[in-house]
Amino acid sequence: MQTYKMWIDGEWVDADSGETFRTYNPATGEVVAEVPRAGLSDVDKAVAAARKALPAWRKKSQAERSEVVARIAAAVREHAGELAEMEIAEHGACAWHAPLMMGFAAGNLDLAAAGARTCTGLVLPPAPSKGDTPGAGPSTVAYMQREPVGVCALITPWNVPSLLISSKIGPALATGNTCVLKPPSLNSGIGLKWAEILAGLDLPPGVVNVITGPGATIGEALASHPGVDLVSFTGSSEVGKAIIAASSETVKTLIMELGGKNPAIVLEDADVEAAAKELCAIAFENVGQNCAQPSRMYVQEKVYDRFVKAFVAAAEDIKVGLPADKDTVMGPVVSAAQRDGIERYIRSALDEGATLATGGGRPADPALQNGFFVMPTVFTDVTEDMTITREEVFGPVVGIHRFTTDEQVLAAANDSVFGLCASVWTKDYARGLRMVGELQAGTVWINQHMNLAPETPWGGFKESGLAKEGGVIGAEGYTQLKLVYLKHL
The missing domain is CATH 3.40.605.10 (Aldehyde Dehydrogenase; Chain A, domain 1)
Structure with missing residues (x-):
């Protein structure tokens, strides 16, 4: 000490x-x-x-x-x-x-x-x-x-x-x-x-x-x-x-x-598997304890199942372990109180009807039992009125939403008290830039998320x-x- x-x-x-x-x-x-x-x-x-x-x-x-x-x-x-x-x-x-x-x-x-x-x-x-x-x-x-x-x-x-x-x-x-x-x-x-x-x-x-x-x-x-x-x-x-x-x-x-409750919008023409892999890595970096974490995934109906499959596979491949170990990708959350709060959000998502695709609990490894660990957790069939959609969890929890039209997803993405950042994933840059103009967020990326240059200003809209x-x-x-x-x- x-x-x-x-x-x-x-x-x-x-x-x-x-x-x-x-x-x-x-x-x-x-x-x-x-x-x-x-x-x-x-x-x-x-x-x-x-x-x-x-x-x-x-x-x-x-x-x-x-x-x-x-x-x-x-x-x-x-x-x-x-x-x-x-x-x-x-x-x-x-x-x-x-x-x-x-x-x-x-x-x-x-x-x-x-x-x-x-x-x-x-x-x-x-x-x-x-x-x-x-x-x-x-x-x-x-x-x-x-x-x-x-x-x-x-x-x-x-x-x-x-x-x-x-x-x-x-x-x-x-x-x-x-x-x-x-x-x-x-x-x-x-x-x-x-x-x-x-x-x-x-x-x-x-x-x-x-x-x-x-x-x-x-x-x-x-x-x-x-x-x-x-x-x-x-x-x-x-x-x-x-x-x-x-x-x-x-x-x-x-x-x-x-705070932030940041949407990532994946359009049907995106490189779906690449987007899922990159978004998963970003969402669970620092155990999801990032204000810029993409915790609300909006995926167009046509590619929803492909995205979920790739995202869940990437989440299950994350090595959870002691942070000093060089092969550990995700360590503990910062405190017991933080872990307990995250677990309350997980229970609320289940109670409100979301489908648990992976995670949701603590790791079974005996070496991790004294720490404050939560497994990477992914929910599907998530709706706009659920608590994990409305509130910042600040942990390794992601909800994946379906959408059909651009108008529908923009309305959902903007229906939040937060406005920190967002991302759009598409090969149609004109379409992506139109969405940038409509998204109520201080930073918007296209085909990336949470890449920050120190020369650029950072800050959000709304709360x-x-x-x-x-x-x-x-x-x-x-x-x-x-x-x-x-x-x-």
Whole structure:
């Protein structure tokens, strides 16, 4: 078991209360780390440290901030093995998956470092006023400049810990903000491992602070804190709404990447077997604990049976095992509570009339009995009113729906409170692009799903979130525009 402290104002500290809590290996149930349980006074200290560091940090040049973020990227690469081991132990990430996430995390930081030097404003040539017509005065130029928002509360999820830490810390620092990072309780050790890496880089005290504890206490305290100017949160829509409500008293800038219930539409002219194989791999990657997971499969009637056969065969071929084993494709879900919730969804699908095509239970392997495992689960004969269609399961559960016409499937795909992403599988690109125009989702792929370039913005419609993360557009979310009018004398 590893014991950690929090990182506040450039110092390692315990919680004021002295309280701690433990994190666990989801594959074995063994204790991984003991971390401080922060309280409200610890939040106050972290926010005060970030506020104290803000004036000097925001005055750093773009080149200086870029160099710092580039050093963080290099440090992540240097310590990638340690971070990957922590993700395997504390999150249950597979041995093949965790190193990939470290590479992606470093790539996010590379992009943020580059973006720090290209985030620009605009110069406007305003028309002069004439009579009652609004406009600028004579000899006037107007320009917009981007400035840091201020102190950022960065609240990250447990499903891809390092990836989401990098996607928030990088642009926040690069654009001149200071921050308080609150990693998830379930894998707080990973967040404090990041703190150790950051502490080794001699950043100015208070520029980054890392605190750990229950989201219901310190997450809400950060969201409502008058010293916090921006909240960037990734997690469920339910918790996101609570953060929005908590932040409303002080009207903060919000970046919210929330839940998804994402449709994949397979048309009759698609390469059916290839689509089934690829969608199956994506649906069960990270044990289905991805906000972009394609969990609603809509397959045209003519090719439905072929798709189901190929998809089920691919699901049954997935090797479920201990995440440290190199041949394991799918490990455990993150906690017993998460497993129990997934199993409730499975029971509800059966009770509501869906047909279980494969999975639905826990693995029989005795070596896995102490972990939080659920087999890849596929339901057919799924309808729009079923719970697994309406709600985000966030686990290895997929429902396969039939459809006949384009109009029918578009109506079904859009009949959701979520609007994060979708995909269309077809050889008729004109037809696919027509569907893209109708789908209510922040990202739509054709003949692929969940391929994400760090240069592109990510975010959803409806209850899937506010604003974007990633790329230049995502970095701009950590800035505010100031309009300046200058009159030449």
